[in-house]
Amino acid sequence: MVYLGVEEGCKAHRLFDPKRGKLQVSRDAIFQENCEWTWNAGANNEENLPEFIMLDASYSDEPIVAADTEAGVEDVTPPSEAVVPMTSVSSPSTPSSNAYAATSSSESNTPESYEGPVRYRSLADIYANTEEIVGINEEVMMVMSEEPTCYQEAATEACCTENINKFKQQMMAEFDMSDLGLLSYYLGIEVEQQKNRILLRQSAYAKKILSHFKMADCNATKHPMEPKTQLHKDLEGTPIDATEYRRLIGCLRYLLHTRPDLSYSVGMASRYMERPTIMHHKVVKQILRYLKGTIHFGLVYIKGPQEFCIFGYSDSDLAGDLDGRKSTSGMAFYLNESLVSWNSQKQKTVALSSCEAEFMAATTAACHALWLKSLASELTGVEPKPVTLFVDNKSAIALMKNPVFHGRSKHIDTKFHFIRECVEKGQIEVEFVNTGEQRADVLTKALSGVKLAAMRQLLGVRDLQPCQD
Template sequence: MSSVRLFLAMAAMRHWPLFQLDIKNAFLHGDLDEEIYMEQPPGFVAQGECGLVCKLQKSLYGLKQSPRAWFGRFSKVLEQFGMIRCEGDHSVFFRCSSTNRHIYLVVYVDDIVITGNDCEGIKALKHHLFQNFQTKDLGPLRYFLGIEVAQSKSGVAISQRKYALDILEETGLTDCKPVATPMDPNVKLLPNQGEPCSDPGRYRRLVGKLNYLTMTRPDISFPVSIVSQFLNSPCDSHWNAVIRIVKYIKGSPGKGLVFTDKGHTNIIGYSDADWAGDENDRRSTSGYCIFIGGNLISWKSKKQTVVARSSTEAEYRAMAHATCELLWLKHLLQELNFCDIGSMELVCDNQSALHLSSNPVFHERTKHIEVDCHFLREKILSGIIKTSFVNSRDQLADIFTKSLRGPRITYICDKMDAYDVYAPP
């Protein structure tokens, strides 16, 4: 979903309008590249046609070839119009003219969003799609993949308010008392902690819904990643932790992200790690968040795959993960010809990790670190990445690595432009 948020941020930074189209019976438009045959149903024999089968000329719903056939057909139609499929994200298409006119399109199954500064080109693109597909023009973008979008002259705001309210209604917590934090900082969840959950399926479904809610709610990414580790055998303590997240959502169901034009297109990433934060296997948690033009477009909270022997190693691994995301973002923006990309800044609050990323110091203490982590040094030497130190208080990635107190969560959310646009002024 990072590319969708980037798409919306690009439109907000350039004050471009966003339009939405919907294609009916999308899969039925795809031509099959291989011969697929459909056998007669068991017990059914047409008179005089025993043993005959049907050769499919078009893809049908339910076939495993349908999504690939549909996307192939859709790509050919866009290429006929002059659009280019982005290699960094195959769901994004673009067309840039010599007169600095741009058209960008993102598609997910049968939902299409278009933006750009070429108004006549966008009208021609819509007409081209109308001629090839059964398409409905939904006008300005308002609702996409469960995300509510509000456009104005000042920017673009996204949230999942309706989705959050549906979760509250499903769990029966519509009238519950909200809590200030999504997870108790004093509680550490462990496997087999308490009695087994009476309905594991309900636990898994609710965690899955919360995981989808993190598309616009970076403040719950860390607690959702924690409760997702117990899907196999949840217990009562894990269920209580999930319910606490829902009660936290009750306090601001309309909280989302706001994208605005801040007058620059600088790319900056914040990287952090919580060394040996998991009391069960002593693995560390990596977290990062990426901003472009001051707009948050990508973040992640994930437990590391190995046990770090020091806080420096844990922070260094987190910086390597953030660097991968920065490189993907640079490649995507360069391909889209959106803006000039200079050195990208990577911010960390660990001085030892910063020294390690710039110079091969403490060799005896770090020779056990995998080679793939050291590619960060290469990117720094080439000038693609530049690192800097930030005080722990201003470390925005802190929210992705540990459970925080209420005031700290509010402070970081304000820095990320994560607001409840439905809250009274």
């Protein structure tokens, strides 16, 4: 789709489908801003459709600018084959208000009085300067009819930094746009992009939290929650300001984007926002003291090989919730060795045994694993291998692989037997892992300082001080 702007009278997006030659109005639109595109339409194209050539921007945070050419122009020489690769590694980016786009549409589908979207340049004006704007290296125009990886390797070699910078200058000279460089800060998340890795942390945001709640000078501690801490509603306890407590919990929950080691403790504290007491406030202060000592901690994403794999860990405690006797599930998923998704959540059903609690946790993790596998396939165009799920309960694994292993499993809700079907179809591979190597263990219970440090290392949380190499 080509973005035309906002539809008058509503908040929907106006889009143009070049294949069908139709305009569409939709509230859902995903904007790709980390790559630079140019359009090239040729006289030899029978359907008179635009062809796309992508220039590898290497984590660039540049907005998209599409230059338009009408089909059938003699001065433009098209390649004999159109290549539309959609596989590229990107970093998080912020939508830019300076992103401009131009479109082409056939005369049969556009009224004669149509002059283009408001605040956009006319097609004739854009086309008049197209040949001077699009300075594409001839090597990039190579016909790539093989696998997408071949195109990526050729484009990486041809599009050197000098050519990319030259192209940027040509675009900025013609359009109202600016080069913001690599993404470095996004909604409180600090991003440091290096040659072979990306660092994510929220140090500045963590300092603001400590300062706002008058904990900037507190003493640091080694763990966010004391081991074997058991919280409950505390109906006889002295209540505190619920509004202030909820505000603090909300701030801490936003830190979980880069701090999976805080997921369990913050999740436990957030269960008592209805009527918080002094007991709950002490737990939150403990989290802030731990944050004080780990203020520069964050996640590291290392550049991996072209062939990737997805694997995850699933764990559960047993009846950790003293009020409803429900268990807490934890899961962590990795793309190669980089943590990409994690969760710590109270189960919706009471489990009668540790086997049942682990079984229900693994089923929830299996659903998430299939979604990650589908997402990775859409982004890369490559079908990943079956997802491996590591569980530290042998009875639960036997129950997943053998539907008639336990007669007592009949009482388990049928929705939790979904993982059996996934295992039978080969979509999920379940393997046993020792509790000491169970990376989701930190998401289900409060750990001691030494074990917490080991689990934090396995999760991929590192001390990312700015001066650190």
